[in-house]
């Protein structure tokens with residue numbers, strides 16, 4: 001696994017007597033051969049299985065310790081790749097734990113450091129609950145009835161050659177943490193149809209309910225209404241299960257955020273998308289994330305977010321900065337489609353990111369706020385880009 005090379009060796013010590021604790025915690029018949037999911041819910045489940053008065057069984061202690069270590073290990077790998085977002089609130093080690101992580105956990109806060117981390121902690125809990133209700137095997141069966149996948153990247157390329165402008169991914173978004181409610185009178189199907197009429201190549205549909213007032217039902221409703229634009233499921237993906245879920249709800253593409261996911265997760269999830277025929281938009285915000293993502297052979301579709309998701313600061317110069325020099329050359333050589341995301345309001349903004357090298361743009365606020373989103377699209381590009389126009 002990547003990131004292991006920089007895994008620090010830290011002395012392990014504890015005030016508790018090591019031998020007796022290990023003696024009860026580990027079951028030699030099972031050793032280290034078990035594989036564990038890193039879900040926090042299973043830690044909670046294992047804790048619930050114990051009665052407070054009972055001495056926990058060795059297998060349960062072992063399970064808790066492995067789960068916890070696995071989660072700590074994930075954080076270590078992520079941190080070694082510059083990822084500051086933690087997957088879940090840090091908890092102290094389970095009872096009877098003896099090992100290196102305990103030493104490193106001192107002074108860790110258990111309140112989220114920023115909005116992105118808060119969203120991720122919420123997702124971790126939400127996904128664990130959803131998975132219990134619909135495990136992967138039944139989700140995979142549901143895919144037989146899912147609407148067919150459409151070619152997301154192909155639609156952007158076609159729009160770019162048709163108009164000579166970046167292909168538009170128009171965002172169906174009611175609210176956001178940085179901007180609050182963007183549109184009170186929010187009818188996702190009506191908005192999607194208006195975007196399509198206005199010449200959008202693809203749509204991005206917010207699925208998160210708590211922070212964006214979105215839903216998977218919006219995505220299904222848009223598909224059921226006959227909208228032909230391929231759909232990006234705009235969700236905070238932390239587990240492969242969510243990709244299958246998005247597909248079952250009609251998604252043609254998903255978003256992976258490099259600020260949240262280690263390289264190995266990006267590789268693995270990109271492969272799953274490929275297997276399902278879906279596109280994977282990998283989002284970056286700074287040079288380090290861009291370099292990590294360019295190091296992943298499977299990546300063919302990159303979004304540059306002009307919004308810093310930790311501070312909400314928006315600067316469209318970010319797109320230009322990340323496409324300069326060697327990075328831009330590499331992107332052109334590999335024919336990677338780049339999407340300029342966030343903070344785009346005017347034809348000049350579109351011209352600026354196009355000049356920087358993007359073939360597509362992802363736009364929410366400036367068009368969703370218009371009383372007529374179809375006209376909003378024309379206003380954004382400074383001309384009619386609908387199918388009728390060209």
Ligand SMILES: O=C(O)c1ccccc1NCC(=O)[C@H](O)[C@H](O)COP(=O)(O)O
Nearest residue numbers: 176177178179309341342343363364365
């Ligand atoms: O927009 C936010 O407040 C936000 C906060 C935390 C995570 C993600 C967030 N936004 C996602 C996006 O970046 C935008 O929805 C998308 O790029 C469109 O941006 P805009 O055109 O500026 O609405």
